[in-house]
Amino acid sequence: MRKIREVLRLRFAHRLSQRAIGQSLRLSTGAVNGCLRRARRAGLGWPLPDELDDAQLETLLYPPPSAVATEQRPVPDWAIVHRELRRPNADSDEAARVYRALSAHRSNLMAPTILI
Numbered sequence: 001m002r003k004i005r006e007v008l009r010l011r012f013a014h015r016l017s018q019r020a021i022g023q024s025l026r027l028s029t030g031a032v033n034g035c036l037r038r039a040r041r042a043g044l045g046w047p048l049p050d051e052l053d054d055a056q057l058e059t060l061l062y063p064p065p066s067a068v069a070t071e072q073r074p075v076p077d078w079a080i081v082h083r084e085l086r087r088p089n090a091d092s093d094e095a096a097r098v099y100r101a102l103s104a105h106r107s108n109l110m111a112p113t114i115l116i
Contacts, residue, residue: 003027004057005048008049012046035061076103 003025009034010016010024018032025032038061048057080102084095 001036001056002058002062004035004039004061005054007032008039008044008046008048011036038062 005025006025007021010021011018016024018029018036021027022029022032042060043058052060076099081095082101084098085089085092
């Protein structure tokens with residue numbers, strides 16, 4: 001379980017710095033900063049509402065990733081990638097740039113037009 005409630009309590013009730021919170025809870029300052037940033041975006045302050053338990057708090061700040069986004073992610077055309085990598089002096093960065101450019105061009109050609 002994450003230490004979200006403790007991070008918020010130490011920050012708002014005790015006015016500790018992010019570094020002190022990290023040392024107290026054995027967290028990195030980046031983790032403390034991220035937790036406080038997510039709480040600020042969610043509009044949370046201290047004290048937390050009584051009806052908000054730890055599981056709800058975690059779900060509010062760290063929602064599960066959307067399954068729809070991964071299903072809509074295009075699958076690379078590996079023939080193009082391999083062809084670009086076979087070119088002399090080609091590297092993976094250049095192949096990725098070429099593939100992204102070709103993919104963007106194709107998606108613009110096949111993008112449905114919405115008329116209003």
